[in-house]
Amino acid sequence: MNRPLSFDELQALGAALLKPAALTELGLLLGALALAWLLVWRLGKSRMDSQQRPLSVLFGRHVVDGVLFPLLALLLALGARRLVMHWGLPLALFKLAVPVLISLLAIRFTVRVLTVALPESNWVKLVERFVSWVAWLGSVLWITGLWPALMQELEDISWKVGGKALSLRSMLEGGLTAAVVLVISLWISSIIEARLLRNVTTDLSLRKIAVNLTRAVLLLVGLLLALSAAGIDITALGVLGGALGVGIGFGLQKLAANYVSGFVILAERSLRIGDMVKVDGFEGRISDIKTRYTVIRALNGREAIIPNETLITTRVENSSLADPQVLLTTLVQVAYGCDVEQVMAKLAEAVGGVERVLASPAPAVQLSSFAADGLELTVSFWISDPQNGQGGVRSDVNLTVLKTLAELGVEIPYPQRVLHQRTATAP
Incomplete structure (x- = not known):
């Protein structure tokens, strides 16, 4: 189904669902879903234990929780639909199932990428609800044939910005394209991060800086592509870059210093993950080095978040720098x-x-x-x-x-x- 249904086609679809041929489609659809579930279960059997395997986009914590299940189900459903068309039977159930599977795939992909890329974020659940509402609403509008009318109404709502006319539809499509590009960028960066941090060795700090640089570059490229896809002239960002430079020079000076200090610490390896350090009277082991701050965990379980600039400008006692003795x-x-x-x-x-x-x-x-x-x-x-x-x-x-x-x-x-x-x- 490459276009939404018209009112007449919707009536014909309701009548076709009551015919015996719909039972054939139902059997093929259930078979496609069962086969997709079996394939994902077999492929991800060794990944079901979340304590032993890292988070994955394709494989979630459960069989149907990842991206692979709706993807395989959609591909198998499309193949079954072609088989029904080859037999000359009228399509009814697949006209409903395919948009639903596409919406499920979009929801699972967005949520899994955000969960893997931002595992400690509290915004994942909120984003999941928002994406679910948008995807299911779009699926309903597509099936019922209201999609073209809605797009036309959004196109009619327009205004001029400078000498260029902008419509609400173009802005929504540009925002959607930007969101898709950014999610894909996060996915690629999470894959690279998982491969770089797969083995924990003495070079963990170097891999950490490689991960941070790779994610920053991919997000920057993704943002530029997203802005270009949204119809925003990238050359106009020169003024924004100048304003951002002034902002960094004044209000964001400390924040920028912490980010730069984080890369300096990882690059020169004066402090490494696992080192025992003492900073400002707080002693513990470095558990993680972020781009803005460093996490130090004491032996009693307390954790301290130290800005990276503090580690550069103040005295730090490192018990593991040259010799752990x-x-x-x-x-x-x-x-x-x-x-x-x-x-x-x-x-x-x-x-x-x-x-x-x-x-x-x-x-x-x-x-x-x-x-x-x-x-x-x-x-x-x-x-x-x-x-x-x-x-x-x-x-x-x-x-x-x-x-x-x-x-x-x-x-x-x-x-x-x-x-x-x-x-x-x-x-």
């Missing part, structure tokens, strides 16, 4: 009069056996000061997994030190005070 220390006091050299050797040996403590560089114990109540020893040891936290390994080392001192019979001194009591003499 981190030196930790703990203090302990022992009583005066003990064999301090033997205690130091035994403590170093005992700490070396603690889990997560590296054997090379080996733990060391130093006599750091002569305190008022005892000899202060500093126990130094290295770990190579700071992302797992420091409190646990420090506690294990302290317990080992306490156990070793108890085995050696060395006391940990506590503060002692001498009280002098004076008695008053009688006058």
Whole structure:
């Protein structure tokens, strides 16, 4: 069906649906839908577990949730319709089914692309409702034959902008074309992103910047094509570009600085995804680097969103930049009069056996000061997994030190005070 139905054809369609030949069309249509469902189920059987497979445009979380099911159903329905026409039977049910499948394909394609490209967006459900209403309304208007009358009414609503006449129909068609081009651009960029980020290796930051640049270029090209398809002269964007430059220079300076800083961080690899960093007193692991901000997740589960400009202009302590090994220390006091050299050797040996403590560089114990109540020893040891936290390994080392001192019979001194009591003499 390449054109909407007229009123007479609509009446003939209603009569044809009551004829026995409609049962043949119904059987072929149900067969096409069943075959499409079976093919999608077989092809996507290994993708049904969303925890193991990434989001996909063709395969959704369910069999009929992706784009592949309505696409295959539409192709099989078109093939069955040609078969009915070849048999010389009147078309009735397929005149209704084909527009419905086209609307379903448009809805599924738009929603799946937005879900994959913007997985954390709250606008997907709203867009899904809007696209569903527009698609189903267009399908009804097409089937009932009201589409040409509506298009003519929209064409009659026009006004002049400068020296050019614009109609409401041309603006709606241009907006629809622009939306389709942008959705396709998002789809292509999501495919490239999935392929670039398929394997997580040490080059994740480089692939991240490649993904961001690719998406930005594709969206820019898609926007230009969309504006051209909408009938907007792209050369007129020179004035807009100048105004945008002035806006960036004043109001959007911080925002532009964050975007540029994000690309600089990813390019020079001073900060990488997975690094343990400390920024402005907040310590954690970098979980993601966006174009505008960086997400740092602490070991207690809290997350901090740091603008990228802050990471460029302030001091950042990176525990994983050149070497993931981190030196930790703990203090302990022992009583005066003990064999301090033997205690130091035994403590170093005992700490070396603690889990997560590296054997090379080996733990060391130093006599750091002569305190008022005892000899202060500093126990130094290295770990190579700071992302797992420091409190646990420090506690294990302290317990080992306490156990070793108890085995050696060395006391940990506590503060002692001498009280002098004076008695008053009688006058």
